[in-house]
Amino acid sequence: MPISSSEPSAPGSTAPAGFVPVESATPGAAPSPLYVVGDVHGQYGPLLATLAANGLVDADGHWSGGTTRLWFLGDLTDRGPDGIGVVRLVRRLGGEAAPVGGRVDTLLGNHEILLLGSRRFGDELIDLPAGARSFRTTWQLNGGRDSDLDALTDDEAEWLTERAAMVRADDFLLAHSDTVAYLDYGDSVEQIVAALRAELVDGDAPRWWECFRQLTRRHDFRGEDGVARVAEMLDTLGGHQYVHGHSPIPEHLAVDPSEVTEPLLYADGRALSVDGGLFAGGPCLVTRLPYRAAAR
Template sequence: MTPEDRFPGPEHPDSGPRHQPDLDVLPYGTYYEPEPAGYAEAAYESETYSGYGGARYLEQHWPATGHPHDGHTQQGAHAQQDHHVQHDHHDPQGAHGPQAAHPGYEPTLPDMPSPAHQVDDPPTIELGPPLPEPGLPYHPYPAPAPNEPPGPLYVVGDVHGYLDELLAELRHQGLIDADGHWSAGRSRIWFLGDFTDRGPDGIGVIDLVMQLAAEAAAAGGYCRALMGNHELLFLGAARYGDEPVQSTAGTASFLAAWRLNGGQQHDLDRLEAHHVSWLSRLPAIALEDGHLLLHSDTTAYLEYGESIAEVNDAVHDLLADEGVDEWWDCFRRFTKRFAFRGDAGPTAVHELLDTYGGSRVVHGHSPIPYLTGAVHADDGAPPHIPGPYIYADDLAVAMDGGVTMEGRLLVARLPVN
C-alpha cells in the first residue's frame, strides 16, 4: 500500500489500505521520453518537448553507485540548509510517526487569521516586475503584442518538500536562472499540488512557488498551483491539531494523520499566516489547453460540483466555514487513487472530461512506480522513471515520479505524446 493509505479508515470504499497484490492490476500505458534538446532552440518551437532529457538525464543523475540525489547541488536562496536532519521516507511509523507526538501538543501560529476572515494577505501575483539589485540597470519585460499566443504550458508533479530537486529540474528546463528566479518569459506553469510532507523543506517549496508566481506575472506568463490532499492535511493539522474527527475505524485527528503521512515538524513551525491564506485559496481543478488538471487520480471531484467553478467554490467554502469533520471528509475523498487504471480506467476519465471539459486528464498523487507495479527493483536500484506515464487509452498522464521513493521529480511541457 502507498504511504498515504496509512491512516485510520476506510471511510469510503476505495480509500482504505491497498495491499501489494492490488498493484498487479496494471494500466496499459507508455512513458513519454523526449529527445534531448536545448531550451533556447526547442522550448517555444516543439509541441512535445519537455526538456528533462529522459533516460539520458537519468544516466547522468543516477550513477551506478551512490544515492541518486548525491549529484544535486544547492542553488539560490531557497536551497535546503538543514542537511543534518535525517528523514526516513519509507517508514511513516518512524521518527515522524504517532509516537513522535507530544501529549497535549497543540500547534500555534503567530497571529494566524481564520480562513473566513483573512486580513493583510500579501499579494503574490500582481506585483509588477521584480526590482533590480542596487546599481544594476532595470529592463522591464515587454508587454505582450496584440493577439500574441500564450507561452508554452508546463506541469510539475508532486514535490513533497524536495526543494533542491525542484530547483534542479526547473533550472534544467530553463524555467529559472541559477539564482532561482523566473527566466521563462511568458511560459505558463501549473504545480499539481503536494508541496509539503516527507521531504526536507516544504515551506521552502511554498515560498519558491509564491515567488515564481509574482515573477512570472511580471514577465507576462504565470505560475499557478492546485490544492493537493497534502495541502488539506497540512492546513488541517495547523488549524485543528489533535481535535478528534469521526472515523469508522475509531477516533483520529488531523495532526496524527499528518505525522503518519510524513509531516515535518519544522514545516509546521515555519507556517505563517500568509502561507495559510495562499494555500487555502488554491483551486482543486483547472482546465488549460484541453488538459484537465487534477491533483488526485479520482472521480471524487464529481461529488463537489458539475463545473470547475462549482468544485473550486465548494472546496473554498468548506475551508472557510465548515468544521473539522467536513475538512476530514474532503481530505479523505481527495486521497482516493487509482481510478484511471485497469479496464474501467478510461470510463472514469471520460466521466471527468464529459463533465468538466478537456480531452485528457493530467494528475499527480499516485506515484508512477505504484501505477506500473515497478516499486522495488530486484537489484535494489531506484525505480526507473523516464518521464510522465501515459495510460487509460492515452486519456491520462501521471506526473508523480515518486521523488519520495528515490524516483523522479517530474517537470514536463504539455502536450506529451
C-alpha cells in the same frame, strides 16, 4: 495586504483578482508554453535543479520562463526536508512571472489539507466509522514534518487554503488526484473549485476531513472502467486529457523509482500521470504539455 492582490492573474483575464478556473489563449494568439510538476513533497533542491534544466529559472533561481504557465499539482510539503521552502519558491516565482506575462501557481493536494488541518485542528478528535482520528496524528503518520508546520506563517496558510483544487489550461484538465471524487463537489471546474474552497474556508474539522478523504482517493482511471471514468470527468469538466499527480508512477508500474524517466500516459491516452515518486527516489518530472512520449 489581502492575499489576492499579490496573486498572479492570467494575462488578458477579465475575472476578478484571484483564481481563473479556465485558462485559454487570446483568440488568434499562440498559447504560451504550459508546464506541470507533480508532487514535490519538500524536495526543494531537486525541484530547483529541474526547473533550471528546463530553462524556467536562471542560475540564481529567479524566473526565466517568460510567459510560460507553470502549474504545480499539489502536495508541495511533507515526506521531504523543506516543504515550506517549496511553498515559498512557488509563491516567489509566481510573483516574478506575473509582470512578464507568465504564471506560476499550485493546486490543492491532499497533503496541503493534512498540513493545514493539523495547523487548524491539531489533536481535535474527529469521529469516523473506523474510530476517532485527529489531523495531527494522521499528518504525522503520512510524513508530516514539524519543521514545516513550525515555519508556516499565517499568510502562507491562508494562501495555501485558497488554492484551487483543479484548473483547465488549454485543452488539459489539471488536478492533484486521479479520482472521480471531485465530481461530488460540482459539475463544472468553477463549481468544484468554489465548493472545495468554501469547505476549507468555513468548514469544521469533520468537513475538512471529508475533503481530505475525497482528495486522497486514487486509481480511478485504472482498470477496466478506467477509460470510462476519465472520459466522464473530461466530458463533464472539459479538456481532452486529465493530468494528475498523487499516485506515484513507480507504484503504478510496479518498478523501482530509479527506473522512472518520464510521465505515464494511460487510459487510452486520456490520463497523464506526472508524479515520478520524487520522495521515494524517483525523478522530478517537470513536464511540458502536450506531452509526447519519447520514441523507444
